Amino acid sequence: MMRRFWPTPLTVSNQEKLRMLVGTALGILFVGVLSRYLGKGIDPWLVAPIGASAVLVFGVPSSPLAQPWAVVGGNTLSALIGTAIALVLPDNLAMAAALAVALAIAVMLWGRCLHPPGGAAALLVVLAHKPSFDIVLFPFLLNSVLLVVAGLVYNNLTARPYPHHSKTDRDDAHANNRFTQSDLNAALEHYQQIIDVDPSDLAQLLQYAESAAYQRTLGDLRCEEVMSRSPHAVEFGSSLSEAWGLMRRHHIKALPVVDRARRVVGIITMADFLKHAQIDDYMSLSERIKHVWKPSGLSHGDKPEVVGQVMTRRVRVASAQSYLAELLPLFSQTGHHHLPVIDSENRLIGILTQTDVVSALAKAVRHV
Structure with a gap:
């Protein structure tokens, strides 16, 4: 039972870890400097959920949760929901916080922009004790847009395509693999859980795993x-x-x-x-x-x-x-x-x- 709580080792190289660290630092610096310059006299000019967004954008740029619309839409819509709930329930912070986060997730699912920091954005607005729709545009929208711009430049310069390009579904009749994209989609639908991997990437990973299994089973057997x-x-x-x-x-x-x-x-x-x-x-x-x-x-x-x-x-x-x-x-x-x-x-x-x-x-x- 206790083994389930043991952290899973990260299978990434030190070079990739360094790429993530440098990208996150540069991204937050870019967002912070421009936001402070454009929002002189306005407080806050930088919000905490952007730090979590940066982890996704620079750490896992191929994740569906880190794509540009997920970042911008997730943070902005969640801040909007949080503001509306805070105005409706100003005297019950616990209830307002619960409703804000739950409704923010519902809106992100509906808008196809599920983004974990969005839940933090909705909660932050409720706890700020200053409900105002102005905060939705600045700093949430501006911070998110600037972070996406930084991600576009840095990730592509470091050979990490962003936005991530999903491969189109292949026709079952012309599929060269043991399973087709339609088969994988059916399996994901049966799984009934959100997986933080693009389906096309998952299919490629399964193909690599299959090749590794062949090599392990057959060893060094030659023709x-x-x-x-x-x-x-x-x-x-x-x-x-x-x-x-x-x-x-x-x-x-x-x-x-x-x-x-x-x-x-x-x-x-x-x-x-x-x-x-x-x-x-x-x-x-x-x-x-x-x-x-x-x-x-x-x-x-x-x-x-x-x-x-x-x-x-x-x-x-x-x-x-x-x-x-x-x-x-x-x-x-x-x-x-x-x-x-x-x-x-x-x-x-x-x-x-x-x-x-x-x-x-x-x-x-x-x-x-």
Whole structure:
């Protein structure tokens, strides 16, 4: 039980911590100097909630709670609510404070500008004993705007985009990940709590975590340790009947196409045969395939005769030294079923199939 109260360590570098400290100091200095200059004779010219806002703007600039509208709208609307409640309930500070903070949160939620320092702004106005709508514009609005300006300049100069750019939702049909943005949105809706992370950033974090899990599970397993060695292959000028016979005899669905030096120049798959099997509908599938690879006997014609006329020329290959964890997305996300493996001289030495990958994963899981 007591472990829950132990603070979680911050996973940021010392350089990032220094960036936050310098930015907060410069931001408050900028706001304070300009506010005091523009509000000569007016007190207060700087309010405490701006210090909390600065922590968000310079410390977590990607947070939804730290975006410009959240800072300006949250502080200003909360100060407005606090002033109104203080005028209505001038003699009951406890009740006024409770209502002011609660209504400020409600307004910020409605206005899509939830900002934690806004609650402090509403409470400060109630406790100030000087309810006036003038305080809403100065210093709350002015302080907030100046802080956002400082955040825009400093964060972008230090490679922290501000305002934070949210990635647009990707179409489910074209998603390359194991889950889509719609899936993540559905999970967040089911969670029913506000999470201080942009959904697109959360999706990216989950992808990084997934990659780290792959690397941890598979360790230093390399492609050459998993691949099928001595793969069957055909040359550019090999006949289609030869390629089809190899695939049928050895129960394989793809053949790398190599030149005389065993360098990969393409790949021929079942899909390539089917693509060229455009024969009359009354013919069976086996007759269509047979029609593709059966030689026509003609010296000229449009019918393909050799592997090079049918193969897929753009083929993805892997190095024998590649980590298996790096290749998993090719099988799980891009639809690859066979991956030719080459050595340091770009010669074909093996082929990595889905079966090889599944076997490696099964062995890795058993040892976890």
